Amino acid sequence: MNQSADQNFDEMHKPDGSIREAYHGYNNWLSKQDASRMRRKGSEAESVFRRTGITFNVYGESDAEERLIPFDMIPRIITANEWRRLSRGIEQRVRALNAFMYDLYHRQEIIRSGRLPERLFRHNAAWLPQMVGFTPPGSIYTHITGVDLVRTGPDEFMVLEDNARTPSGVSYMLENRETMMAMFPELFTQVKVRQVSNYPRQLAKSLAACAPPCAEGKPTVAVLTPGIYNSAYFEHAFLADQMGAELVEGSDLRVIDGRVQMRTTRGYRPIDVLYRRVDDDFLDPLTFNPNSVLGIPGIMDVYRAGRVTIANAPGTGVADDKAIYSFMPEIVEFYTGEKPILANVQTWRCADPDSLKYVLENLAELVVKEVHGSGGYGMLIGPTSSKREIREFRAKLEAKPDNYIAQPTLSLSTCPVYTRKGLAPRHVDLRPFVLMSPEGVDITPGGLTRVAMKKGSLVVNSSQGGGTKDSWVLDD
Amino acid sequence: MLGRTAHSIFWMYRYLERAENTARLLEAGHRMSLTRAEDAANAEWRSVITTLGMRGDYEQHFDDYTGAHVCDFVLRSKLNPLSVLTMLEKARMNARASRSAITGEVWEAVNEGWMVLSDMLARQVKESDLGTVLASIRRQSTLVRGATHGSMLRNEIYSFARTGTFIERADSTARILDVKYYLLLPSLAHVGTVLDTSQWDNVLQSLSGERAYRWLNSGRMDSRSIADFLILDPRFPRSLAFCYSALRENLSALAQLHGEETDAHVAMRAAEMALSDRRIEDIFDQGLHEFLIEFIASNQTISNTIAEAYRFTA
Secondary structure: OOOOHHHOOEOOEOOOOOEOHHHHHHHHHHOOOOHHHHHHHHHHHHHHHHHHOOOEOOOOOOOOOOEOOOEEEEEEEEOHHHHHHHHHHHHHHHHHHHHHHHHHOOOOHHHHOOOOOOHHHHOOOOOOHHHOOOOOHHHOOOOEEEEEEEEOOOOOEEEEEEEOOOOOOHHHHHHHHHHHHHHOHHHHHHOOEOOOOOHHHHHHHHHHOOOOOOOOOOOOEEEEOOOOOOOOHHHHHHHHHHHOOEEEOHHHEEEEOOEEEEEEOOEEEEOOEEEEOOOHHHOOOOOOOOOOOOOOOOHHHHHHOOOOEEEOOOOHHHHHOHHHHOOHHHHHHHHHOOOOOOEEOOOEEOOOHHHHHHHHHOHHHEEEEEOOOOOOOOOEEHHHOOHHHHHHHHHHHHHOHHHEEEEEOOOOOEEEEEEOOEEEEEEEEEEOEEEEEOOEEEEOOOOEEEEOOOOOOOOOOHHHOOEEEEEEEEOO | OEHHHHHHHHHHHHHHHHHHHHHHHHHHHHHHHHOOOHHHHHHHHHHHHHHOOOHHHHHHHOOOOOHHHHHHHHHOOOOOOOOHHHHHHHHHHHHHHOOOOOOHHHHHHHHHHHHHHHHHOOOOOOHHHHHHHHHHHHHHHHHHHHHHHHHOOOOHHHHHHHHHHHHHHHHHHHHHHHHOHHHHOHHHHHOOOOOOHHHHHHHHHHOOOHHHHHHHHOOOOOHHHHHHHHHHOOOOOOOHHHHHHHHHHHHHHHHHHHOOOOHHHHHHHHHHHOOOOOOHHHHHHHOHHHHHHHHHHHHHHHHHHHHHHOOOOO
């Protein structure tokens, strides 16, 4: 890929090399920093991450069982104005997603009205017939959502992906800020940045507000993790710790007397809200995957009896589907009655013959993704792929067109990273985290900025070598 | 708290204590081997392996007892399922599994210790580096203990941490004594041969008790008071009496919190009876070896009943 910095929108520098408004304060500080001090700080940060165990596990790599996500110390900065518009757009989108989930599992007005083809979710692996007609406590499905945003110009923010299943990365958002404040405390007295450290408290509050009616007194919240070998275990432990909740595994839980109960040193005690970080498939071996050793037999019966809250609700993974994504503008309009504030990326559904024809003819320019894929796996980035890779992908696409969507190769915005030779632009995206409860929607200012650490690369996923940055929203 | 978390905490502290005790044992063994002829030195290394209960595993792989083989086997060998390196890994895994039950300070002490030591133990330790490595193992354990003491809430979690520590420590002291018990028998001291005080030093050193003992006994050494010191002195933090007094304290805290006693409490009280209000002569009369064997078995029973009473596993 031969995109150089001047062809992309850069978050910090204008094409003429001057500094954008968002970075004025930061640049004032940066220009006074000594290069050797910055380098030293960079390696200090790494040793802090190692010592505190902020690591992730990579599937299929036995030699490097715990790895660090590269951290870059140049923040990604968003102005107060930009954030106002973004957060309105995000709230609108998340409210629409929740309403969409309710509708899909109830009257399906959106299908009756002809705006969404029925086959889209009928063949969707994340669709759960067990959820039909059931209303979760508070009518909340998407308790926690991560909305992946990309930017292509000064005002062009677009949603690339919705993560309503089990969005991860929020612990990095929090730890990146802690690390930055520890490394450069004086910076935060010079530039006023909106804080993110409230997230765990907000999460605890938001989850508690979704407790089922049978909860007595202060609701008992627990985080369900697949265990210490899971790639996001650090985050599960971190959030449980920060919320003061129990961190449970499937083997700690059992259905007793119609409640989900955890084995404590004093016997079994009921759980009111389960923030699960396992997929639907591994929730209940009686209902879903009978081979799962992670799940809790009978939990779905308890859930359907309204005696435990599962966050996010089972079956919300439908919203992560990339074919559904392509209908999001219609979905937002249908449920909110408003035009979407945030645009979608143009998307060709390969299930549609005309689109498929176009995609096949333009493979070398497009990005093609599996509809159920995530984590940057199983995708083709036309412009950076070899002829052979494209040929192989073409065969897969022709064999199973329903399984794919295609998008133009976006010129994602860049943000400088700190390298040994000074600042260098790298592509970034942004994942804000959104909480929803009957009490309202709460969006933490900023989110997680993911950055492709390789020059020119568009892949920001940590499983593919991407790094992260602290993300700032400036205070007014 | 979760039964599984109690299990992780209990074993995390047991493994850390065991790693530390093992390092101490190696230090004493190494010191001893420096002042001995080869045969006696090898006998010393054999007794280290015996004390650690690794004889079966060791002899499957080696037919001699040299310092290099023993140290490598005990510290880091993949042939040894309970090497110090493995214990540190297990301690860290348990800490990770109960990450939300321990403070950040404790976790960092465990994690950092593991990073430093797994690096030191990545290759065979040269004899010239042995002292540094062993001191590091003890130091890491000290740091975790300090972080635990200074940052953990005195609640159920803390009680399980301390319970694990003292069960392990009592086991270790009893094992060291049992391997060397014949040195302490009054009958041998009465034989009137030249007293081998360096052997006694060695026993005291394996328990970091040489300084305390000298201080209490103004430099006099006799087997009776050494045995008395290591078994019954409530002031020495590695004596059986001290361990059980701490164990009682922490199990009582659990009983108070839970509003009831368990089988573990019954077993603990019986074991403590065998220690309190007893004179060392009574223990010699019963037979030191028999006493220690019984002690080790009942210590194990207490550990098992704790696991059961507090639902460590489903």
